[in-house]
Amino acid sequence: METAELKLQLKKQIIEFLNLLSVKPDDIKDDEPLFGEGLGLDSIDSIELIVLLGREYGIEIKDPKEGRKILTDINTMVAYIEQHRTR
Amino acid sequence: MTAMLYIHQTHCIQPQQNPLQANIELINEPVDNKLLAFEPSYEQIPPGILRRMSKAIRMGVGAALPLISQPVPVNGIIIGTANAGMDDCVKFLNQIVQYEEGQLTPGSFVQSTGNVIAGQLGLISKNKGYNITHMHLGLAFENALIDAIMQLNTNPSNSYLVGGVDDLSLFNYNIEKLSGDYKEEAISNKDLYNVDSPGCIAGEGAAMFIVNTIKEYAVAKIMAIHTLHSTDVEFVKQQLKIFLQNNVQEGTEIDLFLSGENGDNRTTAYYTACETLLNYNATIVRYKHMIGDYATASAIGLWYACKILQTQQIPAQMIKHNLTKTVHRNILMYNNFEGLQHSFILVSAI
Amino acid sequence: MNRIFVTGMGVISAIGNSVAENHHALQESICGVRKELDLFPSKYAGVLPFGQVQISTELLQKKFHITEPGVTRTTMLAVHAFNEAITAARLSAVDLHSCDTALVGASTVGGMCLTDELFNDANKKTNGSVYTSSYDCASVCLYLQKRYHMNGIINTINTACSSSANAIMFGAMLLKNGFAKRAIVGGTDSLAKFTINGFNALHILSPDICTPFDEGRKGLNLGEGAAFLILEKEEDINGKNVYAELSGYCNTNDSYHPSSLSEQGDGPFLSMQGALQAANLLPDQIDFINAHGTGTENNDAVESRAMIRLFGKPPAFASTKGNIGHTLGAAGAIEAVYSIFNLMHQEVYPNLHFINPIASIGLSPVKLFKKMNVKHVMSNSFGFGGNCSSLVFSKV
Numbered sequence: 001m002e003t004a005e006l007k008l009q010l011k012k013q014i015i016e017f018l019n020l021l022s023v024k025p026d027d028i029k030d031d032e033p034l035f036g037e038g039l040g041l042d043s044i045d046s047i048e049l050i051v052l053l054g055r056e057y058g059i060e061i062k063d064p065k066e067g068r069k070i071l072t073d074i075n076t077m078v079a080y081i082e083q084h085r086t087r
Numbered sequence: 088m089t090a091m092l093y094i095h096q097t098h099c100i101q102p103q104q105n106p107l108q109a110n111i112e113l114i115n116e117p118v119d120n121k122l123l124a125f126e127p128s129y130e131q132i133p134p135g136i137l138r139r140m141s142k143a144i145r146m147g148v149g150a151a152l153p154l155i156s157q158p159v160p161v162n163g164i165i166i167g168t169a170n171a172g173m174d175d176c177v178k179f180l181n182q183i184v185q186y187e188e189g190q191l192t193p194g195s196f197v198q199s200t201g202n203v204i205a206g207q208l209g210l211i212s213k214n215k216g217y218n219i220t221h222m223h224l225g226l227a228f229e230n231a232l233i234d235a236i237m238q239l240n241t242n243p244s245n246s247y248l249v250g251g252v253d254d255l256s257l258f259n260y261n262i263e264k265l266s267g268d269y270k271e272e273a274i275s276n277k278d279l280y281n282v283d284s285p286g287c288i289a290g291e292g293a294a295m296f297i298v299n300t301i302k303e304y305a306v307a308k309i310m311a312i313h314t315l316h317s318t319d320v321e322f323v324k325q326q327l328k329i330f331l332q333n334n335v336q337e338g339t340e341i342d343l344f345l346s347g348e349n350g351d352n353r354t355t356a357y358y359t360a361c362e363t364l365l366n367y368n369a370t371i372v373r374y375k376h377m378i379g380d381y382a383t384a385s386a387i388g389l390w391y392a393c394k395i396l397q398t399q400q401i402p403a404q405m406i407k408h409n410l411t412k413t414v415h416r417n418i419l420m421y422n423n424f425e426g427l428q429h430s431f432i433l434v435s436a437i
Numbered sequence: 438m439n440r441i442f443v444t445g446m447g448v449i450s451a452i453g454n455s456v457a458e459n460h461h462a463l464q465e466s467i468c469g470v471r472k473e474l475d476l477f478p479s480k481y482a483g484v485l486p487f488g489q490v491q492i493s494t495e496l497l498q499k500k501f502h503i504t505e506p507g508v509t510r511t512t513m514l515a516v517h518a519f520n521e522a523i524t525a526a527r528l529s530a531v532d533l534h535s536c537d538t539a540l541v542g543a544s545t546v547g548g549m550c551l552t553d554e555l556f557n558d559a560n561k562k563t564n565g566s567v568y569t570s571s572y573d574c575a576s577v578c579l580y581l582q583k584r585y586h587m588n589g590i591i592n593t594i595n596t597a598c599s600s601s602a603n604a605i606m607f608g609a610m611l612l613k614n615g616f617a618k619r620a621i622v623g624g625t626d627s628l629a630k631f632t633i634n635g636f637n638a639l640h641i642l643s644p645d646i647c648t649p650f651d652e653g654r655k656g657l658n659l660g661e662g663a664a665f666l667i668l669e670k671e672e673d674i675n676g677k678n679v680y681a682e683l684s685g686y687c688n689t690n691d692s693y694h695p696s697s698l699s700e701q702g703d704g705p706f707l708s709m710q711g712a713l714q715a716a717n718l719l720p721d722q723i724d725f726i727n728a729h730g731t732g733t734e735n736n737d738a739v740e741s742r743a744m745i746r747l748f749g750k751p752p753a754f755a756s757t758k759g760n761i762g763h764t765l766g767a768a769g770a771i772e773a774v775y776s777i778f779n780l781m782h783q784e785v786y787p788n789l790h791f792i793n794p795i796a797s798i799g800l801s802p803v804k805l806f807k808k809m810n811v812k813h814v815m816s817n818s819f820g821f822g823g824n825c826s827s828l829v830f831s832k833v
Contacts, residue, residue, distance in 0.1 A: 017192075019138045040135050044696065047640060048192045055190070064640055164690070169573060171595075176549070176631070177559040183634045184556055188480040196635035197696045197821065200545065201574060201595035206822020209690035215707055218690035218824055219603055223593040224575035230592040237610045258559040262572065265558055265565030316582050316591055427579070 007078050017052045018045055030074040038073075046071055053077075058086035088336055091236045091312070092298045093305035093437075095246075096157075099390045100124050100150045101292035101378045107394065111404035114377060117276055120269055121255055122290040122379035131156065136211065139198055141174035142291070143254035147204035148211065150293040155212050155248050161297065162245035163217030163238060164205045166252065167231035169224045169382030172199040174256035204252060217247070225424020227251065228383040229314050229432070235298050236309070246299035251386025255291040255379075263289070268425065270350070276376040279350035280407075287349040290379020294386035296393075302437060307396045310334060310417075310433040323429055324360040327421070330431045331364060335417070342415040343370045345392055346407065347422035349380040357423045370415060371408040372401055385422040385430060392418045392434040440671040441609045442833065443680040444619075445526025447518040448774045450662035450761040451488035455521060460778050463760065463786040464806060470646050470658045470762045476510070477552070479630050481637070486646050487628055488660025488762025490514060505580075506567035509548040512577045514663040514767075515625035519581055522621065526667035526677070530586075532619070539590040539617035540578055541608045543600035543624035545632075545766035547574030552630035574766070577625055589617050595766065597820030598729075599688075600624050601664070602769030602828055606686040608668050618673055623665030623770040632659055632765065639696060647732030647763075649756035650741065650802050652793040657731040660762025664770035681777045684813070685716025685829035696821050697735045702743030704825035705729075709747050709815060712827035718813060720748045723829070725785050725809075727776045727816040728802070730756025731763050736819065741798045755803040759789030769818040773828060776814040780832045784808045 001009075011025040014034075018041070032038040035046065050067045053059040059081065061067045070080045099106065102122035108114050115122065124146055129137055131152040137145065147166065155161055176199035182191045200206075202220040209218045217238060221230040228251030235249040263269060270286035279288065302308075311334035317323055335341060344365055348358045362371065374391050378384060395401055395415055420432040448455070451469025452462035462469070474482040474489060497503075497513035501520070523533065532538055548571035549555055555572050557563045570576065575593040582591050590611060594604045601624025608620030626632075636642045636659060643656035668683060689711060691704025698704065713720060729740055737756075744751040757775050764771055779785055788802035812832050819825045 018194075021134055021138045042694070044194055044197055044639075047638065048194055051190050051192045051638075169575065177555070179635065180552060180556050180559070180631060183552065183630060188630070188634055191634055191638040193635065193638035193696075196638055199635070200597045200821050202597050202820070202822040202824055203695070205596075206690070206695060206824065209692045209823050210695065213692050215690050215692050215703060217688050218596070218822075219607075219688060220595050220822075221592060222574050222595040223578065223591065224573060226591070227575075227593075230590075233590065233592075233616065234607065234610070237614045237616070240614050241610070261561045262555075262558050262569050265561075265563075266569035314590060315588060316579075317588075 003078060006081065007074055010074065010078060013052060013056055018048060028074060033073055034071055057081050059084050088310055088334065090308035090310060092239050092309050093300060093302055094296050094298055094307045094393055095305055096154050096297040097306065097390050097393050098150050098153050099292060099294040099387055100126060100146045101387050102290060103377050106377065107402050109402040109404060111277055117288050117379065120273055120288045122288060123255060124291050139194055141172065141198060142256065143171055143174065143252055144198065144204055144207060146254060146293040147252035148207050151208050151248055151250060151295045154295055154297050160214060161248045163247045164208050164214060165219055165231045165234050165247055165249045166205040167221045167227035167383050168204060168252050169222060169227050170253050170259050171201045172203045173259045175199040177258035225382045225428035226314050226430060228386040229312060229430045232312055239300050243300045246297055248295060249298055250293060250295035251383030252293035253291060253381045253383045255289050255381065260289055279376040280348060282350060283352050285351055285353050287351045287380040290381050290384060292378050292387050294390040305437050307393045307434050308437060310435050313431045315429050316427055317429065318426055320356050320360050323357055327361050327364055327431055334433050339417060340366055341369050341417050341419045342412055343372060343395065343418045345388055345418050345420045346371055346373050347375060347385060347388060348373050349375040354423050354426050361421050368410045368412055370406065370412050372405050373407050374405060382424060385420065388420050388422060392420060396436040439613045441612055441668050441683045442671060442674060443666050443683060443777060444669045444677050445522045445667035446680060446774050446777065447521025447525065448664040448771055449490055449514055449517045450764065450771055451490055451660050452760050454492060463775065463778065466787055466789060466806060468646065468760055468789055474628065476628055477630060479633060481633055485642055485644060486658045488658060489628060490661050507571045508580060509550055509571050510627040511544060511546055511548060511550050511625050512580045514627055514661065515542065515577050515581065518623060518663040518665045519621065522665040522667055528667065533585045534588055536588045537618035538587060539608060539611045539620040540581060540587055541592045541594065541604040541620060541622045542578040543594045543604040543766045544574040544577050544626055545595055545597055545600055546626045546629045548572040548576050549631050550627040550629040596824035597822055598765055599769055599818035599820040599824045599826040600766040602818035602826035603688055605666065605770065605773055605828060606688060606826065609683055609686065612668060612670050620668045621665055622668055623663065624767040625663035626764055626766040627661040628659060641733045643732060646790055647758055648790040649730035649732045649758050649788055650737050650795065650800065651791050652795050654732045654734065654737060656733050657758065658762040660764045662761060662764045662767045662771055664767060664774050666770065666773060679833045681780050682831045682833050683828065684831040685712040687711025687715055688826045691823035691825055693823060698739040698819060702739040704823055705740055705743035705817065705819055706746050708825040708827040709743065709817065712815060712829045716829040723752050723813050723815050724811045725752060725779055725814045726754035727772045727814060728754045728756045729817040729819045730758055732758055738795055738798065740817065741795060741800045751800065753785055753803050755786060755788035757786065769826065772816050776816045776830050779811045779814045780830060783811055
């Protein structure tokens with residue numbers, strides 16, 4: 001899958017998974033922080049996103065602290081998915 | 088008799104877009120014996136928080152925010168709810184089963200706790216004061232009121248948000264249907280009181296009140312409240328008799344009986360027994376055909392009591408019995424939940 | 438002065454089925470948390486440690502002749518503790534029937550300990566189990582009301598992990614405001630697949646036995662149990678045995694996050710401060726704190742900071758979660774009983790499994806059992822939704 005395609009798919013999945021009302025894929029910039037500023041996600045969302053990576057891409061992240069680095073923005077997530085996906 | 092508390096502002100979300108509709112032909116009707124709330128757009132709830140909320144939480148927070156975003160903050164938040172986060176609870180449960188206790192998303196677990204409405208209100212309004220959730224089923228709202236009365240007794244200069252909220256999620260409907268709470272046959276709410284069958288029609292809603300000890304500009308006052316558990320009609324009647332003796336002063340009388348009658352023929356006898364203790368000319372008003380029945384429906388009942396005292400008008404289709412009375416100053420509310428949990432509340436004009 | 442006294446108590450937990458057994462186990466530093474779970478099938482049975490009460494549901498049912506269908510383990514644990522408490526306070530059947538006797542219970546799990554039955558009923562996969570009226574947390578007090586024919590005010594409170602501390606507080610308020618002459622107050626929760634998976638999803642269940650206030654703490658262990666106390670006004674004591682005075686209480690909200698506490702612990706600080714004020718005590722008059730101390734990264738650090746904020750140098754403190762696990766809705770009431778042990782026996786119990794203080798804070802809880810003068814004890818309970826409550830018990 002092309003990186004651009006994966007990015008769009010991931011954004012759609014995040015929106016659905018976190019029930020981000022009224023957010024569209026285009027609203028999420030690739031290099032905008034997902035937590036705090038930007039989308040304004042919080043610690044519960046970070047755990048939800050780790051579960052998303054597990055269910056959709058077969059990626060297992062044991063340590064939530066490590067997870068936080070991977071979940072910095074769409075670019076970091078996609079880079080990690082491309083390297084570690086098992087499905 | 089001194090007032091136990093004064094009610095200042097009120098707000099509700101319930102199945103009727105126009106809760107004071109006088110024409111029975113124009114009230115919203117149930118679909119499959121369910122009266123679902125007419126929800127606003129919740130502009131006051133930040134979208135980042137709204138996205139996680141189930142209906143009970145939305146309605147509770149949505150009904151409370153217009154009241155607590157006032158310049159003078161309340162000193163505490165007191166909520167009564169039977170189910171609160173039930174919807175999220177079953178959603179999480181379904182995840183446990185579907186993913187066989189594997190990696191689960193915690194969002195719905197966090198939202199499933201019973202205290203989620205009061206907790207969210209504390210969070211959104213940055214209120215660090217008293218914060219509590221009463222969950223005693225059909226008396227959850229009444230216990231919240233008793234709590235508010237006691238808080239005000241201890242801290243007379245404070246004011247509190249007190250409210251009752253429950254939603255009708257698919258899951259709690261299924262469970263309550265299985266335990267026989269709802270009617271088997273589909274009926275219109277216009278016929279609710281004429282059908283002789285067990286069960287009620289399901290409803291949902293949220294009603295919120297700002298209460299304090301200040302008489303000026305109040306819309307109503309609570310003079311007395313009593314709760315009991317019993318399946319004995321005579322005992323309930325006797326308790327009401329004592330309640331009236333203790334709380335209705337010489338020279339005053341109950342002008343209006345706000346009845347929680349809900350069309351369930353298993354509880355009609357209680358209402359009939361209570362009505363026999365009223366004066367012949369007391370007006371009798373019913374509201375469950377408007378909102379259906381649920382554990383904290385009496386909170387909406389109190390909202391109606393406040394409106395009647397404030398406006399001295401009663402939507403004609405809500406009246407069961409009225410002879411000559413045009414002024415209503417003292418309202419007796421009686422509610423019966425599932426033939427076991429009873430409450431009497433005496434609400435008066437200022 | 439409307440002083441509120443405790444005139445009876447009952448408790449059941451992973452370290453004992455009675456007041457005497459719990460007291461003995463605390464004195465002996467017994468840990469009831471084990472990698473053992475046989476109440477229901479779960480992926481985590483034998484994997485994670487739990488504080489399971491050592492009495493089967495069937496035995497509980499038999500012991501109390503519970504013949505009605507639909508009574509859950511949560512309720513049976515409550516019956517066990519309730520029964521011990523009313524016996525200790527010598528409440529008669531007439532006392533229990535009286536309109537002046539209130540019952541204030543607390544639970545977070547309620548009948549949801551029957552996770553699989555609830556799943557089937559909620560999704561309409563059956564024609565209805567016998568439990569359809571038992572899932573909500575009110576079902577516990579509704580059963581007690583029916584079993585003991587109670588006619589006073591009955592209530593059920595749920596403020597997550599601080600639930601039963603608030604039940605105690607509400608009971609005391611009922612007495613002070615003339616809504617009741619005596620109040621039976623407490624809480625109950627049993628282990629459930631629901632809570633195990635919930636806390637696990639939040640990554641706050643420890644894979645090992647919990648180590649509250651330790652630098653290397655990895656999270657909490659879930660436990661189960663119940664406790665009830667009888668509260669009466671000083672003027673109604675009539676020579677009865679008095680265990681302790683409930684001298685102060687306060688409920689606040691941290692108003693920060695749905696499932697974790699704020700960095701500086703405003704909610705915990707304010708609840709401890711408010712309870713002190715209600716008891717009319719100065720910080721240095723508190724001899725011991727039964728801390729909430731769950732063993733999570735967040736709670737223990739925040740609670741420590743809040744104690745330092747209020748007390749400067751905090752008094753002796755310890756968490757009993759290392760003995761029994763976190764019993765959620767029962768925790769406040771069970772720990773109230775333990776706090777009263779501190780006063781009755783003039784002793785404090787060690788915070789089990791503690792080795793190193795949290796580096797950035799440097800506080801150490803009580804490490805060894807010791808006899809000491811204890812006049813005033815504070816007990817903390819903090820929960821999801823920002824709900825914080827503190828109680829103060831005093832020696833009479």
